[in-house]
Every structure is written in C-alpha cells, then in structure tokens.
Amino acid sequence: MVLKTANGGPEGPSRRGFLSSAAALAGLAVTAPRAFARASDRVEGLLAQMTIEEKAGQLSCFADMIRPPVGDMNPLVNLRNAQTLTAEIQAGRIGVLMNGVGAQAALDTQKAAVEGSRLKIPLLFAADVIHGFRTVFPIPLAEAASFDPHLAERTARAAASEASASGLHWTFAPMVDVARDQRWGRVAEGSGEDPYLGEVMAAARVRGFQGKDLKADDSMLATPKHFAAYGAVAAGLEYNSVELSEATLREVHLPPFQAAFAAGAMTVMSAFNDVNGVPSTANKRLLTDVLRGEWGFKGVVISDYTSDQELVAHGFAADDRDAARLAILAGVDISMQSGLYIRYLPELVASGAVPMAVVDASVRRVLALKEAIGLFDNPYRSLNPAAERARTATPALRALSREAGARSIVLLKNDRGLLPLPKAGKRLALIGPFADDRDNVLGAWGGFFADKSLNVDLATGLRAQMADPASLIVERGSDIEAPIAGGIERAVAVAQAADVVLLAIGESETMTGEAKSRTDIRIPPAQQRLAEAIAATGKPVVVLLRHGRALALEGPVRDAPAILATWFLGSEMGHAVADVLFGGVNPSGRLPVSFPLDSGQEPFFYNGRTTGRPAPADPNAQEYKSRWRSIRNEALYPFGFGLGYTTFAVSDLRLSTQRLAWDETLHVTARVRNTGPIYGEHVLQLYIRDRVASRTRPVRELKGFQRVSLAPGSEREVRFELRRENLMFVGDGDRWVAEAGVFDLWIANSATDGLAVSFELLAAE
Template identity: 55%
Template sequence: MLRQPNVSRRSVLISSACLFAWQASGIPAAMAAARRPLSGRVKSLIAQMTIEEKAGQLTLMPTPWTSAAAAKINPEAALRNVENLTDDAQAGRLGGVFNGFGVEAHRKLQTAAMKGRLGIPMIFAGDVIHGYRTVFPVPLGEAASFDPDLAERTARAAAEEMAATGFDWVFAPMVDIGRDARWGRTVEGAGEDVLLSSDMARARTRGFQGRSLADDASVAACMKHFVAYGAAESGLDYNTADISERTLREVYLPPFQAAVDAGCATVMAAFEDIAGRPIHGGREFLTDILRGEMGFDGLVVGDYNGDVEIAARGLAADARDAARIAIMAGLDLSMASGIYRDHLPSLVQAGEVPMERVDEAVGRVLALKERLGLFEDPFRRMDLKRQKARMRTKPALSLAREAAQRSIVMLKNDGDLLPLPRKGKRIAIIGPFAEGPSNLHGPWTLFADNKEAVDLASAVRSAVSDASFISVVKGSEVTVPIDGGIDAAVAAARSADIVILAVGEREAMSGEAASRDLIVVPAPQQALAEAVAAVGKPMIVALRNGRALALEGAILNAPAILVTWFLGSEMGNAVADILFGATGPSGRLPVSFPISAGQVPYYYAHRRPGRPANARYITSRYDARFPFGHGLTYGEISYADLAMSSKQIPKDGSLRVTVTIKNEGKYAARELVQLYVQDVVASVTQPVRELKAYKHVDLPPKRSQQVTFDLAAADLAFLGVDLKPVVETGKFKLWVAPSAEAAGLAEEFEVS
C-alpha cells in the first residue's frame, strides 16, 4: 500500500501546531529537493503581496470569451460576468484564465491585470490537445505512427499556432497509460505500452516547449493526469482506482518521469482517488512521489473543480476544508472552483495553512510566468498580424496530412484488395461517416472550424479519374437507423464494383465523460454492414474511432479494414492517399483490439498465469483479435537471420541483435520492427512480453535491409521485491516480431 500521511487531514490546527505538523511531515524537505531557485523579482513581489493577492495568483478560471466548443466543454465559463473577470484581473484576484479565444480577448484581460497594484501579468492556458486551427490526429491515432519525432513536430506546430493567439500554456500532453478501452480519455494518450507512452510524452513535451519557454512560439507543457487516471475502475471517468504500488510504479509513473526528464514545466492532478486517497488531496502523490522522488520542480495545477470535489468524495467536510487539504497536499494552483481565492486568506489567518506553503505555491506561479517571458513583455504572444500569419500555413497542413497518413493502421487486406485503382471502378461510399464536415477533427478540438477539414467523399472524388463513378449513401446515423437507409445503401452497393463502408464512433463518443460500457460499433451501423456485405461486393471498412473496438460480423469479416481514428484537418485526403496507394499504410496499433468487449481491460504485457491452457473464457480465447503493434503494409514483408552478438552477457553488459527484413512484394513499404523480451524466471513474476525497442525500415520492392538493436542489460531491469530497480541473472527470451503476439523470430540469452 502507499504510505499514508502522518498528519490527519481533518485536524483543525492552531497556528503553532499547524507549523509543527508541516515541518514534521517531511513536506518541506521533499519540496526543497525539487525546488527551482526564485529570482529576486519573484521574491520581491511575494514580499509585497497581501494574502488576498497571493490567493488570486493561485486561482485559474475559465473565461466567457471563448469558442462555442469550449463553452460546451466548460459551461460554467458562460455564467461568469465579464466585468467581474476584468475587475478580478485588475484587483489581483485572478492569476490566469483558460480556453480564451483570440488575441483581442487575451489583450483585454492582460491590460486589466497590468493596471493592478503590482502589475503582475496573467497567464493564458488552453486545451489544445492535438491542434489549434490546424488539427492533427488524435494523440492515440498519432501514437500509431510509433514515431516520437512526428509527435514532436506536430506539438511544435500546435504550439506555434496557439502561441500566436495569446496562449502561454497548454494542457497537454496527456501521458496516462490506457489499458481499458471503455475509458473515453484513452483517445488523448499514447495507448497501453509503457515504452511507447514514455517516448511520446518526452517528444510532445519538447515540441510544445521548444528551446526556450520565452520564445513567442513556445508554450509551457502540462503532463496529465497525475497519476493513474487510466486505471479508474470500469473505465469510468472520475471513478476510483485501486491498484498496487507496484503497478503504479511499473506502469503509470514512467511516462510522467519521461516528461519530467524532458523539462515539462507543469503537471495536472488526476480526478480519481487511489485506494481511497483522492489525488487532489494526496500529499503522498503530489509531494512525496512527484517532488521528493521524481524531482519535479514545476507547477502543480488542479483539474476542473477537482480540488473542491474531494469534499464530494468524503475526504473534506466542505469547500474550505478542501482548500486546506489540497494546498497542504502540494496542489499549487486551483482551477475553476475558486476555493483558494475564497478560503486561503481565512485559513492562513486562522493558522490552518502556513504562509510558507502559500508563498511556495505563489513562487511557482510567478516563476512560470517569468520563464514564459511575461514580466518582460506581457503581450509577447498577442500579435494580430502574427495570429493571422501562423494559422493553417501550407507547412502545417502538409504536416497534418503526413501525420494522418502515418496514423492509419491496416488491419486486414485479404486478396490484396487495396490499393484501389483510380479509374474504371464504380465505388459506393456508405455509412454515417461517408461525407460531411463533422467527426473529422475528433474530441478536444475547441478552436478549429469543422468546415475547413476534408471529408472522405470529397477526397475520394478528387483522387479518382472520374468523380461520377463515386456514389455516397449514409445508410444509417451513428446510433439510430434511418428510414429506408439500408435499402438505399444496398441499392448503391449493387450498382458499385467496390464498397467503402465508413462506420464507427462519433467524436463525442470519445474523450472526457465519454466512457462506453460496450466497445463495439453501434447496432444500427452493424445492421447496415451486414446488409451491405450480403450484396457480395468487395468491401473496405474505414473505421472512425477513438479507442480499441471489438469488431464483429460483417465488419470483422470484410476483406480490408483500415483504422482511421479521427485524423484532423486532412483526414479525408490521408485516407484517400492510403486507399489509392499514393502512400502505403505504416501505422501500428498502440492498443490491443480484443476479441470481445467482455475482455477489457486487455493489454498485451499481462503477467503469465499458472495454467495458461485454462486461462481463457468458456466462449473465446484470451488474446487479442488484433494485437498491440499489429499493422500491415502494401509490401510482402519477411523476417530472417536473427542473430545475437552473444548468448550470455554480464549485468553491466549489452547485446547486439540483428535481423534481416525483406520486402518481397511489388509496393514499397515501411515496416515497424519490434523487439520484445521476457524474463523467464525472476523474483517477481514478469509479463509475457515487454516492448524494449522498435525501429522503422523503409524498403523498396524486392529489397532487404539488416536492422540492428542494441539491448543493454540495464534495459532488463524491473522493480524487485523491495520496489527498487534490479537486474537479475538468468534466462531471457527475445522476439523480433511485427506485433506483440506474433511468433516472429525468437532466441534466448542469459544474464550472468
């Protein structure tokens, strides 16, 4: 179990007792170990501030000057009086706002703040998860590229656009591990694997922050949600999580550590509790682990109302008690609830919260603003000409198309149905996602215009030699049938040579508060698929989805299946590029697609059972329908000649692994070569396989290439019985394979 705090969270303490508890708890020592020295400017400001002004700096609020999409996400913003917001900014009762829209709105609030007594600039944050005006694939889709460099480039492009409109801070990347496909926020992360998620966390942090936070094209990154939000029971947002400390440290902490090591400036607390300890009020998480162990020295911000909600969970008596618990736990900045502004002054006056703790939190807020260059120029990211010049540039749109192409995963291509010819074939595009401007960008795109995205039907018409050969029929809505829809779809299929079936989830079915109990294609679309498939024409399924799905019936049995996620601004063009062979598919699944919905949570790196033959369901096997790492190309790829530099290495040694990859097909291909390892006998049982390395190789037709991996013994470390990293001697199995469950090529070696 996690360490429990030594100080009761319910104690109402007088000043001297509170200070003693604060010092005895070990919090100051933990914080000192991860504390960025404050500048003279920041120290001077803190010395001049009243407790009310300090509480204001620790308050972050939504703004009513926002986009329609953002207002739906954060409806309380629309209820706040505009005059009060500007008055609060000028009076020092507000440290920043989030999800504002445009330079004018940001300048208005910043101007008010600079008229304040101390002239402390505000900070402007935004939920720009995968693009501002130029929208890139949802993070889970982009993770299918297995390309951290691509993720860094798209994050940089998003930062350039949002910074041009006055944003200083982005609430991304989400680095939660997602192993339960029911959880809607799986779409925001990089999937189920620790290595891939850590690589993406590092890359996206670098992309957002650039070389310097003071650059007018950089924004502070915010890794979220700390920690183990993806472990919420039943895949349900805001729910409790009950995991072992081993699982916390082996699975959920490493991506956060990767972001910390990349210099991530801020972190957001998770909504859930772990074993009865809400993260927003858990000192053991926000201080002992995050600062004391991981060395994080930045700012900790709460999630929307997450601090006051610890009262609803039963950890605090009321909002005032919640404010005390959260600030003492290590939550520096309160988002949306206003409980720090409302209650910190009285808590300090009563001696229930030491001023020292408040000053630390304020120091972190001001230090971040200083690093962002806001004291030198509060309006440095607010330039109307720059805002116009940086939006949807040709390089950004080209990058969006590249990222979308690289994110598409081909699950099946029986009989080499794909790629399609550009002429001579009548194609029927059928399904609720066949055409139209919606459900292209994906969830968490608050500032983009849907009309600017390219849909599937438009792109296919542009890709073929004669657009009159293309027919489009909806056939069904996403979750309800259309009167006569199936009949119209069947007629279109009979008149066509090839069918493209565009089915799946609408974007609102993924994201926050969008958990699904059954991860299947909705019944009306499944019925549409069965009817269209019965016509007997070759059918390609183009899935629209933000999570792993359990595919069934005609959708599963289609000869060709593409996972197209939500790909953003260039979605239609990218899918058409793959369909007609302008580029080949190269994406790989970052999450396992289970055989049935009842399997979830399912992930490839599970531990070995004692009775493998019986570790199955009565009705189906216990493995993936399409495993992590799976994805096909238009090439014919073979693996041969696996060799190792040695079959025995010391505990401080390394191993070189080589394999020959050949493309025996007629199309060029980009193959993702994956290296997995299993520790056969260890003091703690180990997963059946763990990804240790991966590399892309580009192969022209009829060409081969040798791929080399260097595997250090240190890469084989795990947390021992004492939860400390250890490399143990013994036998290891090694696979070089095209997926986590493919046989591939196997070898064994020993660590001696």
C-alpha cells in the same frame, strides 16, 4: 540515462533504435529548469510585497469569459463575467485564465494586469490544446499508431505555433495516461496501452509544444496529465476509483510522466480519480513525496477542473474550506476554476491551518514559471494580432495534418490484395453514416477551437483523387446509432451497382473522449445491420473504421476482405484516407491498443501475466485453464499489428553475447528486407520476457522499436541495445531491482509474433 527519440529526433531517422525502461527513468532525477534552480531577486521581491489575497490570486485559474470559449467542455461552475474578471485581475486576484482565444482581446486583458494592478504581475493564458488548434491533427491515440515520435513532435510544434499566435502560453497536454481498458472514453487522448510507447510519445510532444526556447513567441508550456493512474479507473468508467499495486503504479502508470519531465515539462495536472482511496488532488505521497521528493520536480502542479472542490464529493474533505486546505498541503499549486484558494486561503493562513511558507512556496513556483517564459520582460509575447492572422490555418499546417493522418492509419486486413484501389476504372459505393459527414472527423477535444470550415469529409477526399468523380456514389444507409427509413434498401441498391463498396462506420465524436465511457465497444447495432445487408450483396467491401478506441468487431465487419483503422484524423481526414486507399501512401501504422475478440475481455492488453494455468495452444485441448468459455483470451488484432501494401521479411537475429554481464551492453541486430513490389516502411519491435523472477512478469514487454524505410528488394540491418536497467522491475519492498537469469527476446512485427532468441543476465561479481 540520456533520452532521445526512437528515430533520432528532429534531425532525421537513426539507424539505431532507442531503448528505455521505467527503471532507468525511476533512477533519473528530474533536472530542474534554470528558472526553478533558485528563485530570482525579482520573484523574491514580488513575493515580499504580496498580500495573502494577491498570493491566493496567483494560485487561481479561471475560465476566460473576457474572450469566452465556444462549446461546453465541463460543467459550468463558478463562472465570472467579463466585468468581474477584469476587476479581479486589476486587484491581483487572478493568475491564470484558460480556454479563451484571440490575440487582441488577450492583449487588452494583459494590459489590465500589467498596467492596472498594483504589482503588475502578468497573466498566464492557458487552454486545452490537445491535438491541434484551428487546424486539427489526428487524435493522440491515432498519432501513436504512427509509432513515429518525430511526427508527434512536429504536430505538437505546429499546434503550439498556431495556438500561441492566438494569445496562449500554456496547454493542458499531453495526456500521458496508460489506458488498458477500451471502455474508457479518454483512451482517445493518450498513446494507448503500453508504457514504453507512452514514454516516447510523451517526451516527443513535450518537446514539440515547448520548442527550443521557452521565451519564444511560439512556445507553449506543456502539461503532462493526469497525475496519476487515471487510465486505470475501475471498469473503464470515467472519474471512477483506481485500485492498484505500488508495483503496477510505478512500472506502468508513472514512467510516461517521468519521460515528460525529463524532456523539460515544467507543469503537471493532478487527476480526478483517487488512488487506493486517496484522491490524487489531495495525495501528498504522490504530489510531494514522489513527485518532488523522489523525482526532484521543481515545477508547478495545477488541479484538474474543480478537482480540489470534488474532494468533498469523494468523502475525503469535510467541506470546501477543508478541500482547499488538503489540496494546498498535498502540493497543488494552482486551483482550477473552483475558486477555493481565493475564497479560503487567506483565512486558512490566518488561522494557522495552512502555513504561510506553504503558500509562498507555491507562489514562488508560479512566479518563476512566468519568469521562465519571459512574461515579466515581455508581458505581451504571443499577443500579436498580425501573427495570429499569419500563422493560422496555413497551407503548411494543412499539409502536415494530411501527412499525419495518412501515417496514423492502420491496415488491419487486405485479403487478396483488394487495396490499394485504382483511381479510374471502378465504380465505388461509399456507404455509411460517415460517408460525407464533416462533423465527426476531428475527434475528442478537436472541435473546441477548430476552424470547422477546414474539415474534409471522405467523399470530398476521394473525389479529389478520382479520374471520374461521378463514379463515386454516396449513400448513408443509417445514422450513427439509429436506422434511417429506407436507408438500407437504398444502400443495397447503390452497392449492387458498384464494383467495390467502401463502408464508413464506427463511432461518433460524442461516443469517445471525456465522460464517454461505453459498456459495449462494438459497432452500434444500426450500423451493424447495415453492414450485414451490404455483405449479403456479395460485393467486395472495404471497411473504414471511425473510432477513438479499439473496437470489438464481429460478423460481416470483422469478415470484410479489407479493414482500415482510420480513427479521427483531423481537418484533412478525407484527403488522408484517400491517400491510403488509392496507394499514394503505403500504410505503415501499427496498433497502439489491442483489438479484442469481444467487449467482455476488457480490460485487455498484450503485456499481461501468464497465470499458473496458461491457456493451451490448442483451444480444444484442456479445461480448467485461463480461458473464456466461448473464446480464447487473445486479440483479434494485437498491439503493434499493422499491414502495408508490400511485405517484409526479418532474418538473421543475432546477439553480441548470450551471457550478459551485469554492467555491460547487449547489442541486438537483425536484417529486414522488403520482399514486396513497392517502397514501404516497416516498424520493427523488440520485446523481452523475464522467464523466472521474484515477482511474476508480463508475457512480453516492449523495450524498443525502429521504423525502417526500404525500396523493393533492398534490405538493412537494424540494431538495438539492452542494458541491465532495461530489465529491471519493481520487486520486494517496492524497489526497482534486476535479477540474474534467462530472458527471452523477440524482434517482431507485433506483440504476438517474431523471431525469438534468449540470453542470460549474469549476477554482479
């Protein structure tokens, strides 16, 4: 099938929504880029000349200590100083350097490879450019809330342009793991709990990073990660084990990878976790049988940071030598940072433990990758100091960061139309640890390369739009996880003197991201006590949540008259939030993750199964049902939910037929009308449920969405299409099947509402 963005791609919005399915992707052989269709004479000629040490070098990636990274992303393991690195580059013993930046230093380093080494093979320069570079965009989870793949493509394109100007060819992004447990810190890096949304955003980001020409100076290779099922770690605990069925693996966790490959991704990263007892970095069934065999992937597999060496700690490899053997035989082409391939591949080949043909296949893929992006013809592409100066932190990049930030905000509650606020005539109290904080606006991975002088805090953003900036009074009230002496008393006094309180609370950057799992996803107690004191003043409160996951809200935070999910929005966070608060932007974001009623519900996701004893509609009706003792098993705010400053009505849901033939297409139409007072955007979502199947099915599954922009009083017809492929699931024998029967269908505003209709899929004749 043909993949396209939900809103029609870069050319502009489409009147017809895009529908996809894991089943359709499962039947899609990954089209090999031309570079991988057949190894070129140049690649074969180099391979014939290489020693086993040079081959092992091409399969090795190390931290770039010639232009060392700022900050600590991972444990410092096997670091080589600049002098040692340069010597090994000249000896042909390194193929990739990572997380160093700076065009001039990269230019000098590349000269050491192409002018100082025997075979003159250029280096690949890689980095973790996750959601921006010097200019930072919203965390991927926040951007997923835009439900706008075109926006994701634009921000990835901008990040690639800025990062490639600083001497980079390759990014270890996008993260496409489906995350159903909000305790996991890396929820922030992905697109949330739904595989379909994950597919669409993965494909968009790959297109954005890579652009239209891989050899272009501003193109960056994209790397979907982490293969596979990293988002399913037990208890949401980082690096933990994964135990799941083949059906769940194929229906939920693999489709975003397939969408990324279909969009042109030529590399992929193996995961830290095991899957059903087999670590991903030594999982031949996943990396070779499925990835290369079933899907026809021809590109490069790189390990995560020392994940090959960690096979020993897993108890899967006897020692480092055994770990290198298992990883290369499973299908890992490049070893990241451990140095195991450099150290052990020559001896493993000499002893016969690893066939030379296996090593050659990996080297051939790595050389073909370098050829595909033009490094052999132009080894100094993307290494221009003048371009670095011209393409960094430009006004256009900052404007895009601000736009993306505003479009990522989700309005969760707005009782009595408290928002938007007027820019004049009201005294505002901005209270909370994030009121004028500039250190927690970027989110996980955002600050690694960022120019933090660009960071805009909330107070600055608000004052920039207020008629009288002095009418905004700022008081922190508490620290993020600890009280401040006298802080609550001062905050209460400020609140009492104000007309409206803006309460800026939530998580810090150090509470989300890698290695930041939480057992309790509530607001930290010190901030909760602050919220209680402010609520007691009786002043109207607008909660501005800072967060990298769904949160379990309670007490006065949950009960505040207005709540905005503002995530970590990047460099322009303060301006983006002010745009929404004062009505310059009508919020249109929708939740990519469900906000639970309580932390104890996790893992929680909208598309679970009904069980044999589903919870009754009346919470007091029956015992012995699938329910918690104290709360209903439902969301406080469900997946897909979001409000705006205008209202929309959906009507006239129609199907082209109620009896869908096996090979025909179902056309779905509905009308949406802006019934409110101002222009706005609405996200229409299409869900289905297979009523009776040979395996129990989710209560709902997202199969499409469409953004609709309407002026007050205007309306539009929206159209979707469904085919049999969109109705398939993994059945007996772990094969994709479609079964005749009745399906429910909703055109909805979230995963728990909507207009409903049903149709029947007829059996094949």
